[in-house]
Amino acid sequence: MPMTETNAKIWPNEIFQVLNAYSVQQVAYVPDSGHTRLIQLCHSSSEVKTIAVTTEEEGIALLAGAWLGGQRGALLMQSSGAGNCLNMLSLTRTCRLPLLMLVTMRGQWGEFNPWQVPMGQNAEPMLKLAGVITFAVDDDRRVKDTVAAAAQMAFEGPAATAILISQRIIGAKTFGK
Amino acid sequence: MDKDRSKHYALHRRKVVKKLLEKRGEMLVVAGLGAPAWDITAAGDDPLNFPLWGAMGGAVALGLGLALAQPSNRVLVITGDGEMLMGIGSLATVAIQRPENLAIVVLDNEHYGETGMQRTHTAGCVNLAAIAAGNGISVCSTIKDEKDFNAILPQIRNVQGPCFFNIKVRAEALPLVLPPKDGAYLRDRFRMALLGEDAMA
Numbered sequence: 001m002p003m004t005e006t007n008a009k010i011w012p013n014e015i016f017q018v019l020n021a022y023s024v025q026q027v028a029y030v031p032d033s034g035h036t037r038l039i040q041l042c043h044s045s046s047e048v049k050t051i052a053v054t055t056e057e058e059g060i061a062l063l064a065g066a067w068l069g070g071q072r073g074a075l076l077m078q079s080s081g082a083g084n085c086l087n088m089l090s091l092t093r094t095c096r097l098p099l100l101m102l103v104t105m106r107g108q109w110g111e112f113n114p115w116q117v118p119m120g121q122n123a124e125p126m127l128k129l130a131g132v133i134t135f136a137v138d139d140d141r142r143v144k145d146t147v148a149a150a151a152q153m154a155f156e157g158p159a160a161t162a163i164l165i166s167q168r169i170i171g172a173k174t175f176g177k
Numbered sequence: 178m179d180k181d182r183s184k185h186y187a188l189h190r191r192k193v194v195k196k197l198l199e200k201r202g203e204m205l206v207v208a209g210l211g212a213p214a215w216d217i218t219a220a221g222d223d224p225l226n227f228p229l230w231g232a233m234g235g236a237v238a239l240g241l242g243l244a245l246a247q248p249s250n251r252v253l254v255i256t257g258d259g260e261m262l263m264g265i266g267s268l269a270t271v272a273i274q275r276p277e278n279l280a281i282v283v284l285d286n287e288h289y290g291e292t293g294m295q296r297t298h299t300a301g302c303v304n305l306a307a308i309a310a311g312n313g314i315s316v317c318s319t320i321k322d323e324k325d326f327n328a329i330l331p332q333i334r335n336v337q338g339p340c341f342f343n344i345k346v347r348a349e350a351l352p353l354v355l356p357p358k359d360g361a362y363l364r365d366r367f368r369m370a371l372l373g374e375d376a377m378a
Contacts (some may be wrong), residue, residue, distance in 0.1 A: 065242025
């Protein structure tokens with residue numbers, strides 16, 4: 001099904017609803033244009049502490065601390081950030097901490113910037129190697145239930161999970177060309 | 178190469194940490210990997226210690242997440258200069274978040290102690306307290322002697338944070354005092370001590 005204008009606007013709101021339903025209280029992020037709407041929703045919420053971090057691995061450690069202190073978290077990033085997380089994911093794995101990563105993909109579908117392609121192609125296998133359960137989703141109608149399924153496994157497990165939101169959903173970036 | 182100053186610093190890390198953790202009450206303590214983790218253990222292992230055995234560069238960020246989750250508890254991060262340098266961006270994030278209950282202490286011996294005592298950048302021109310100040314952490318300083326150390330002790334416990342202290346300590350080889358190594362055990366005992374039985378629900 002072609003992506004509709006309406007659907008394109010709905011899925012970030014749906015993710016936000018799932019985060020609320022699972023009582024996520026800390027959201028860390030390194031921005032991505034695919035996450036613009038979700039980041040806005042998080043910043044405007046009084047239920048969620050929204051924390052911009054300087055690198056994705058900082059978010060992994062931050063959310064480990066949140067969990068130790070009794071709060072659930074989520075980490076938003078783009079695929080280029082997945083590699084930055086790898087060593088810090090040993091913290092998540094060794095301490096068996098919950099982790100919910102929401103990764104918007106670049107370098108995957110109609111990408112104009114070749115520098116995005118290496119991590120776009122390798123984010124998922126790298127995360128798997130680091131012990132993260134991955135959920136790739138390329139249909140915007142499936143985003144909500146996929147995030148809910150991952151959150152369930154993350155917080156009830158605990159398990160490290162990542163939802164990889166396809167560039168097909170977000171749309172290929174063009175810089176207006 | 179500059180002369181090695183670190184053999185002549187007056188303060189000894191184990192004594193510093195022992196004093197930092199004396200009558201600690203409910204203070205939550207995160208230690209960066211290597212010597213700081215051994216130091217907090219030498220001062221007395223405690224369920225409210227979270228000593229890292231890896232995750233280099235993550236100590237301050239972990240302390241921040243904990244401080245935000247537990248605003249009514251004091252959180253003290255004790256880490257080393259090499260570990261701090263690897264996660265230097267986390268100081269900027271701390272400055273932006275301004276957690277009032279977070280104190281950060283770097284035990285700066287100007288060396289990578291676990292890997293053959295190679296010099297870190299702080300042995301040269303790099304000033305961690307100046308970096309913290311540049312990020313906007315208003316309470317920060319470099320401590321080199323006992324008098325100044327005694328003066329900051331109450332601040333570490335009580336000042337409206339975030340605060341950052343870079344304590345120059347002597348580079349010395351000390352006996353290892355190792356904390357438990359199993360991360361899941363460290364997690365569970367910490368959460369049980371802090372959150373009670375609910376933590377396991």
